[in-house]
Amino acid sequence: MNQVDTKRIVEMQGIRRHYGDGVSQVKALDDVDLSIQAGEFVAIVGASGSGKSTLLQILGCLDRADSGQYLLAGKNVLSLPEKELARVRNEVLGFVFQSFHLLGDRNALDNVRLPLEYRRGKVETSLAEQMLERVQLSDRVKHFPSQLSGGERQRVAIARALVKQPQLLLCDEPTGNLDSRNGQQILDLLSGLREEYQTTLVLVTHDTEVADRADRVMTLKDGRWSKESSR
C-alpha cells in the first residue's frame, strides 16, 4: 500500500464549480471546504442536484474546480497538467461507479488488470488474481461481464479499484444498481477492505442507511455543506 505522507489525504478550500452563465447558471459547488484524514470513511449525502457527484468528480480529478484550492496527498492537483493528473488518477485514486463500467469484451481478470496497464513496467497479473480472490471471485476469473450477476460485476469493479492500491477510494452510489442483499454484501466488502488496506473511503449516496456506516456523514445542499455528523 502507498505511504501517506500527511495525515490529511484531502484538503479542499473554497472550491467553486459553476455550470453555464447568466440566469441559467447552476452553482454546483459554491465555496466548499473539505478535510479528510487518511484512513477515514466519509459519506457525502444530499438530494439529487445538491452537488455531491460534482464534488466526487473534483475529488477524483475527473473535473477541475473553477476556483479554490485542492491538496490531494499534499499535492496541489488543480495546477497539475493533464498528463500528471492521469498519473494521480492511476496511482493515488480508485473509483467504484454505480454502473460498474466494466469492459464488455474483456474477462474479469483483464478488467481488473486494466489500471496496471497504464503503469511502467510489467503488468502484475498475479496481483489482479489476488484481488479477485479477495473479493471472492477466483472462480470467475475468465468470465465476461455479461456472464456475471450485478453483485459480481460490482465486486470486479472494486477489485479493479483496489488493485492500484489507492490512497483514496471514491465510490459513487456503489449499491445504487443492486438489490438490498447484494448492496449489503458490497458495503460489507468495502468496509472490510478499507480496514484491511487502511484506505481512505469517500462514498457518495442518497441512501441514509448506507451513509450510516461511515465515520462521518456530510450533507450537501445547493452546493454548500448543510450538516455534518460524526459517529
Place this chain on the structure above:
Amino acid sequence: MSLLKDGMIRIQRSPMRSILVTLTFALGFSAVVAIVGTIEGGRRAIGNDLEALGSDLLALVNPVELGTVSLGRVTEGSPVTSQDIPSIKTALGSEVETISPLLVNLGLTTYGEISWRHTMVATTPGFLSVLRSGMLAGRFLEESDRWPDDREGIVPAAIDEALALKFFTSAEYAMGRRFRSIRSGIPFTCEIIGVVGDPLLLRQHLSSFDATSRARSIPARRLEFLNLYMPWREGIDQPTVTILDVDTVDKVDGVKSRLDQWVEDNDKGVYLHVQKQWTAIILQMVDRFSGLGHFIWVLGLTIVLILTATISLLAIDESMEEVALRRAEGARVSQVITPVFLEAGMLSLLALFPGYWVGLSIIEWGVKPVLGWEAWLPLEMILGVSSALVVTAMLSAVLPAYRVATLDPAPVLCGRRDI
C-alpha cells in the same frame, strides 16, 4: 504492445464496421492503383512512341515553293544538296551516327483495283537507323539496290506497314509483290523487298476505334505512316529533307549549334527541325494530362477519408464509456488515441493487397481492352500510393482521435445532469 492489443480488440469488437472500413480503403486504393497504373502506362506508351519517332533527330528541310507561298526557308541562301553531305559530316564529327538525304514526293500506287496516293521517299540504306521500329518483314534498302537503267525494270522498294496492310492482307503476303506506281509523272514497277514496322505503337491502339466510328478514325489515320522507300539515285536525286541521327539525345543541343554554324558558314536557306523540341512539347502535354489524373486519385482518396472518418466517428460514439473509464483509471490522452490510429493503420494495411489486386484487375479487364496499353506501376509508385493510403487512414482517424482526446470523462461515468 498493450496499445496494439487495444487496437486489435477495437477491430474485433465490431466486425461489420471493420469490414466496411477495410472495404472502403480497398476500393479507394484499387481506384488509385487503376488511375496511377493507367496514367503511368499511358505515359510510358506515349514516351516509347516518341522515342520511336526519334527524339535524337535533326532535320534540315529545304525550301518548298507552293505557288506564291514559300515554306521551309528560315535562313537566306541556297538549299542543301547531296554534295553538301560530306561537308556536314566533317563539320559535325563522330557524334552524328548517320546522315540520310530524303527526296519526298507524293505519288500514286495501283494494285489490282486499289489506287492510293501516298508519299514516296528516295533515301540511302543508312536511313534504317532512323527507323526505330525496325523491319516487320524482309529487309530495308541496301547499297546493292539500284534503280534499273530502263523504264521497264523493277525498282526494289520497302513499304510502311500501314501502306502494306492497305494493299495486302499482311506484311508476309506483301513480300515479293509487284505493283505499279507513278512519281513525278513517270510510271514504274516496284517489288516489295521489306515491310517497315509502324513506329507509332499508340496509333495501333487508337486504330481499334476505327471499327466503331468513322469520325474517330480520322485522327488515327493522320498518325499513319504511308511511305514507299526507294533507292537513292546518286547524282540525280536532291534532298527535300536531310536527316541527321545523333548518337544520344543529350548530344543534340551541341550538334545543333555546330549545324547552325555550318548553315551560316555555307549560306544555306533551310529550316532546321529539332525533333527533341517537338517531343518535349508532346511530353509536356502528356504531363498536364497526368497531372489531371493525379488530381482525380487525390480526390478519390479524399472521398475515402471522409467516408471512413464518418464511420469511425460513429464508432467512437459507441466507445465513449470505455474511453472515459480508461481515462479515469489513469490512461493518458496519448494512450487512448493511439489505439484509434493503430486501428485505422491496421485496417488500411489489410486493405492494401486486395485493393492492389482489384486495381490491377480493373486495368486488365477494363482499361487495357479500351485504351490498349499495359498498366505500369514502378516500385516507387507502388510505395507512394500505398503510403498515401496509410496516410489517408491516419487522417481519417484524426477526428475520432480528437473526440477521444477532448472527452470529459466525468459526465460519461457519473452523469453531469445529476450534479
